Amino acid sequence: MIPNSPWVRTERLELRRWAPEHLEGLRALAALPEVVRYVGDGTPWDDATVAAKHEAALEHWRRSGFGWLAVHDASGAFVGLVSVNERSVGESGIGVPAVEIGYWVAPAAWGRGYGTEAAGAVVDELFARGLAERLVARHDRANTASGRLLGKLGFVPHHAVDALVYSVLERPAG
Numbered sequence: 632m633i634p635n636s637p638w639v640r641t642e643r644l645e646l647r648r649w650a651p652e653h654l655e656g657l658r659a660l661a662a663l664p665e666v667v668r669y670v671g672d673g674t675p676w677d678d679a680t681v682a683a684k685h686e687a688a689l690e691h692w693r694r695s696g697f698g699w700l701a702v703h704d705a706s707g708a709f710v711g712l713v714s715v716n717e718r719s720v721g722e723s724g725i726g727v728p729a730v731e732i733g734y735w736v737a738p739a740a741w742g743r744g745y746g747t748e749a750a751g752a753v754v755d756e757l758f759a760r761g762l763a764e765r766l767v768a769r770h771d772r773a774n775t776a777s778g779r780l781l782g783k784l785g786f787v788p789h790h791a792v793d794a795l796v797y798s799v800l801e802r803p804a805g
């Protein structure tokens with residue numbers, strides 16, 4: 632890959648390999664209650680958590696050659712992320728290996744279709760590049776934006792653990 636060239640481009644967005652420069656963007660988003668409301672225990676991330684997630688994202692890229700993507704708009708501003716993590720049989724929550732995706736968009740940019748555009752491009756690219764046979768995503772039932780986004784991308788609910796819904800998308804045949 633050419634350094635700094637986007638991993639994938641969409642009509643309005645560039646998705647770039649997660650890099651050290653994205654730490655501050657992650658810290659800013661993870662500090663917002665409305666962003667983390669349905670993530671983990673629903674509380675903003677402390678510095679140690681931000682650093683650990685960031686480092687894990689960098690390590691995933693080094694280990695697997697793909698991973699988290701930073702979402703940049705046409706002006707080049709960081710406006711969100713798509714998390715991408717390989718999950719083993721024991722980790723996926725669905726009893727088979729899968730690649731798990733998640734997505735955050737900065738609240739100022741919500742409702743413009745960025746989340747669907749970014750996550751959809753990542754889904755297409757993971758399958759097209761042969762990086763995943765099956766995707767899994769987890770969302771809180773009350774997180775209607777997330778549920779709708781997954782539905783639009785073709786994810787199908789698999790099972791739920793309390794309010795946490797696991798949804799799956801299999802690689803299209805052919």
Ligand SMILES: CC(C)(COP(=O)(O)OP(=O)(O)OC[C@H]1O[C@@H](n2cnc3c(N)ncnc32)[C@H](O)[C@@H]1OP(=O)(O)O)[C@@H](O)C(=O)NCCC(=O)NCCS
Pocket residue numbers: 665666667669670733734735736737740741742743744745746747748769770771774775776777779780
């Ligand atoms: C989930 C999230 C990424 C959606 O981003 P977005 O760019 O606003 O999404 P889109 O504009 O592509 O819209 C996706 C769907 O959600 C709906 N939606 C957007 N904001 C919404 C809101 N505040 N309440 C209800 N639905 C909403 C949209 O209408 C759209 O559905 P539709 O096409 O059927 O109308 C964004 O809300 C977010 O970052 N939330 C915080 C982080 C998070 O919860 N991530 C998911 C963890 S599982």
